[in-house]
Amino acid sequence: MISTSWTKKRDEKKRRINAVKHLVENIFIKRENIVETLQVLIQPGDRVVLEGNNQKQASFLAEALLQLDPAKVNKLHMVMSSISLPEHLDIFEKGIAEKVDFAYAGPQSLRIAQMLEDGILKIGEIHTYLELYGRLFIDLIPNVVLIAADKADRLGNLYTGPNTEETPTIAEAAAFKDGIVIVQVNEIVDELPRVDIPSSWVDFIVEADQPYQLEALFTRDPQNITELHILIAMLTIRGVYEKHHVKSLNHGVGFNTAAIELLLPTYAQSLGLKGKIATNWALNPHPTLIPAIESGWVDTLYAFGGEVGMEQYVAARPDIFFTGRDGSLRSNRALAQVAGQYAIDMFIGSTLQIDKNGNSSTVVSGRLAGFGGAPNMGHDPRGRRHSSKAWLDMITSKDPLAHGRKLVVQTVETFQNGNTPVFVETLDAVEVAKQSNLATAPVMIYGDDVTHVVTEEGVAYIYKAEGQEERRQALAAIAGVTSVGRTADPKTTQALRERGVVAYPEDIGVHRTEAKRSLLAAKNIKDLVEWSGGLYNPPAKFKNW
């Protein structure tokens, strides 16, 4: 046996905590001491989680981190769900951090690609949220985590309210492995509305000078929904939801899915589908779902995070949403991703490019956007063993061991903005992988995980296609006048329609002429506010009345 210490990490944590005794009051860091305190609690080479996803940001702590002296704190290995704020990259330019593992970098995707090229940062790996959370407990265990909560009490218990999101998961990875948990709160109070994270998990709290930053990421204004979106939505409702009895689902963010949400109480209602489809959701509180909820379409909705402006509405609808004893939403990004991966019948989303084999990506030249949560939900979870009507409907073989599949649906217009084709020969992702020296090409959803693709031309039931060539033909049949679409052979298309591998609008009773904005249950944000009885309070940028 080796003679060694088994408490190195715990001893080091103790040492650091003792070294800041003069800067803190019990567990509370004085705001003016935040930089000096972090400079002791964080040491060179540490693995640091800085909270920030596509919605909620530990923005005060991000700013404080940037003020550290790179002579004292450097070579940090950052772990971030999302690289969203300029500060998230400034720390690399300043020499405080050197490596990053992340899941999403939408707003900073251009800059991160450039910095990578310039050698200013090193990328570990690009993840989906859930796999990044998993690694926090395996090989990316943090030394320090910097997280955000709404309120703390005097004992250090935390209230995260509607935006609980991934905060407890990050805290857990550090709190139970002798990492240091540092929390910015909007407010310190005597009594919390409810406890989301117990004080046993928390080391230090600082009251920020302003509330943590929050983005209304899932709000889509119905006034921007076009008749093309509506046609695709109609095709999807009839050709996918109705056909396969899809009851539990997630909607990606975008106008295509917003259109579906707004057609449920109108078009889908007229088809007699209420209660038969789209009853149980893993979804952020989309404002465009309000009319469906108010019309009794939705049984339950479990949320990854909150949505700015939806707080009061959610609190008033506890039969639908998950709420705490205080009445407000409780979200949980890790568990919602688990539910979205394993417990739902269908994931449906949009994308920027689809290749001839059905592989898709939101990565385009010069940008390193990452994945967020989509690939985690946009695949067939092969560890699933329970069945549902929709899942069983995907079986195409008579093998006694045949099993169902999750429906993974992509809805796209054949062209973006009228002239950039969505269907392409080869994804830009292939070139981006070379440029950025990535181990694999950043594919959002692999073709063999996709079951359906819907465009304004029709539906490709690619789960039914026999072999790669037939899948290509099915995709070509709905790819319009893109170069991929032009490879379609009319005879083959006709045969595929007869076998139900492709459906055009007329094959499934959808009338193109009916695809009008008048079908939308709400035509603008104001309508949504009205549907909500005034409970939905949209952010200022969405108010034009």
Place this chain on the structure above:
Amino acid sequence: MISTSWTKKRDEKKRRINAVKHLVENIFIKRENIVETLQVLIQPGDRVVLEGNNQKQASFLAEALLQLDPAKVNKLHMVMSSISLPEHLDIFEKGIAEKVDFAYAGPQSLRIAQMLEDGILKIGEIHTYLELYGRLFIDLIPNVVLIAADKADRLGNLYTGPNTEETPTIAEAAAFKDGIVIVQVNEIVDELPRVDIPSSWVDFIVEADQPYQLEALFTRDPQNITELHILIAMLTIRGVYEKHHVKSLNHGVGFNTAAIELLLPTYAQSLGLKGKIATNWALNPHPTLIPAIESGWVDTLYAFGGEVGMEQYVAARPDIFFTGRDGSLRSNRALAQVAGQYAIDMFIGSTLQIDKNGNSSTVVSGRLAGFGGAPNMGHDPRGRRHSSKAWLDMITSKDPLAHGRKLVVQTVETFQNGNTPVFVETLDAVEVAKQSNLATAPVMIYGDDVTHVVTEEGVAYIYKAEGQEERRQALAAIAGVTSVGRTADPKTTQALRERGVVAYPEDIGVHRTEAKRSLLAAKNIKDLVEWSGGLYNPPAKFKNW
């Protein structure tokens, strides 16, 4: 808009809580009132989660449930990770419950199959743990949950200690959807060692008459490890761990993997592999891993649950294990399953049957055993986007969109107990599915998810096999004298060995004659206790000295 109440579930919860006011003191149920109280808090037709997995059982509440008057409480829809205790099925015979959704029924698998045949219970679906947790937030949201913790304080905060397991996940599903959370605790105390679940999530607490039941499921006595296990372990270490640089992993429970654990500080050490393989684990605290830990092989281990007798050892090794501020283990079954699915390079386990295509199952005739956690880890998680050396090593194509795979390894002897073949033409699971009227056959791991199969004959690298027929030949080549093995064609086998699709011991430098028990770092439980410096305290049934 429909005029309706949006607080039906909350109102009903309030009504029930008010109706037990005379039976409780604040949130504490008097033990003698437990049956009467449950009879009010649980109503006919409720969906009820009764905590019980393969380790920890809410045994007091299970007994109380059985004492309910079926005239008052009936038609319950039970949701249980594991059907382990006789009471779990007695409630169906007594007419209190009628339907069950579950993940595992090992100890009760024979009885449940019989009861199903007799029409005494209805089965919803059979799950893996993680998908069942997911459904608690989508379409199996509970009305009442009955869970177990070590201690509660006077405010209702809970300490779950080393066996945190799935308790917080079950509590969360009810606490935030106006379900009722009822907890049995071993003890009510003034101050908790740490808080695992805040009182905001808890409705009622009852002090049980004895500690909740706990099973030492992951303890394997090294004295039962045979030279065949050792040979297979040697083949696996060289042919899989070493070859692919497997650093992060999960071991299924069994003697095959116990043998590997006990060969790390001896055989693998002699190969110079320390630090190069098996450093980061998602694993319950296996006692057979003690010698590897003491020899400095293991960097970190994140646990699904605790293990009886390992408490003191774990508490003394915080650099390895996840422990709380009180010093004891914190486990979390949901997060460990996420990590085990997404964050590790390899899952390795054993099975009872493998068919000629590599599909495997632990289901044998007349038993409905369920899945537990294995399929969740024993597949390639297609939502994974980060790479590792081992993961990339699975790429066999030159496609620019090619991606890696998780290693899914099955280690089996060709015959169980000397005469029952493990390799079979058709899994018993096919027949069980018909008998029990299941929607799909209960396959544990699908052949196309398996990358390697190891027997005493050699290693089949089936991820390299081109097509179904070659996969069959590769499996046949290592299936010994089973009927499947007898289909092997010597010429084909030779070609497969040359291409590295099959490896026999001599191909990878393993000498059958070296497979001796003297290679085991510990030969019995007593040796493990010695390795631990007396910190490991095995349950009485494992002590024979």
